[in-house]
Amino acid sequence: MPIITIDTEIKNDIEICFDLSRSIDLHQISTSKTNEIAIDGRTSGLISLGETVTWQATHFGIRQKLKSIISAYDRPYHFRDEQVKGAFKNFTHDHYFEFRDNKTFVKDIFEFESPFGLIGKTFNSIILTKYMTDFLTKRNLVIKGFAESDRWKEILG
Secondary structure, three states, X not given: OOEEEEEEEEOOOXXXXXXXXXXXXXXXXXXXXXXXXXXXXXXXXXXOOOOEEEEEEEEOOEEEEEEXXXXXXXXXOEEEEEEEEOOOOEEEEEEEEEEEOOEEEEEEEEEEEOOOHHHHHHHHHHHHXXXXXXXXXXXXXXXHHHHOOOOHHHHHO
16 A cells, blocks of 8 residues: 655644644645535534544546545644545545644655555556645645744634
């Protein structure tokens, strides 16, 4: 199974970074290029342990729905979202947070598996791993931009 790891350094408190990362509203802002919107479950605010969200988005020209659940939660150090239903055979996305030297270090570990056996594995290696790395990196840059300015108050109040 492919594993993507992304490290992001943010100059703000760990609690703010943690909450921005689980914000449904900021997620929708950060994924506006794929028209990602929350359509069921938690559709705004901060998602927490045991809650689900169903996203509708367009990837590779195909409108898709993906339902995920927050299956692990240790505020403000870690949370995990995992696919319950969607295009992937499965995925888990761990978000880790560590505060040191007046900065929050965010580590995303995204592990996924495509359906369709060998065709899916080939698609992973040729296209999907890079696509998901770029997607998650851009999302983290939006979180960083909000966290390192006063814009985080627009999301967290």
